[in-house]
Amino acid sequence: MIHGESYKPIIAEAAKMAIGEENIYERVFIFELLKDENDPNAVAGAVGFSVRQPKFYVFKAKAVLLATGGATLLSRPRSTGEAAGRTWYAIFDTGSGYYMGLKAGAMLTQFEHRFILFRFKDGYGPVG
Numbered sequence: 025m026i027h028g029e030s031y032k033p034i035i036a037e038a039a040k041m042a043i044g045e046e047n048i049y050e051r052v053f054i055f056e057l058l059k060d061e062n063d064p065n066a067v068a069g070a071v072g073f074s075v076r077q078p079k080f081y082v083f084k085a086k087a088v089l090l091a092t093g094g095a096t097l098l099s100r101p102r103s104t105g106e107a108a109g110r111t112w113y114a115i116f117d118t119g120s121g122y123y124m125g126l127k128a129g130a131m132l133t134q135f136e137h138r139f140i141l142f143r144f145k146d147g148y149g150p151v152g
Contacts, residue, residue: 049083051075055120057088057128067128092121 040048054072061068069084095118126132 049081052081054092054124057090057124058082058084059128065129090121090125092124095119095122 051074052072053075054070056071057067058069058071060066067085067088069082070088072081072083073079074081122132
């Protein structure tokens with residue numbers, strides 16, 4: 025069994041210890057990537073806003089990693105009960121990363137991938 029809900033707090037704590045809690049911005053919705061005006065093929069930052077407070081953020085970066093996840097909840101899962109709320113059905117996997125990447129000029133590939141929940145007796149989990 026995959027227990028992702030247990031891994032997230034452990035990994036978050038390790039990140040806070042590694043780079044410092046003051047360098048982590050949580051609950052910020054990024055909606056636009058900023059292109060580097062000196063290099064048209066590079067991204068130099070991102071723009072977003074807080075989902076809890078009236079704050080607007082502009083991030084400048086030497087490198088940007090777009091790790092927004094896929095688009096798992098574009099359709100409702102067939103799972104019921106406990107399986108419907110597991111961590112791999114992340115509510116933030118809206119496909120926004122595809123939009124931002126495409127708008128910034130990235131070539132999007134491998135869209136033949138479909139999320140399939142593997143089911144077997146007394147268990148279930150994501151297998152791609």
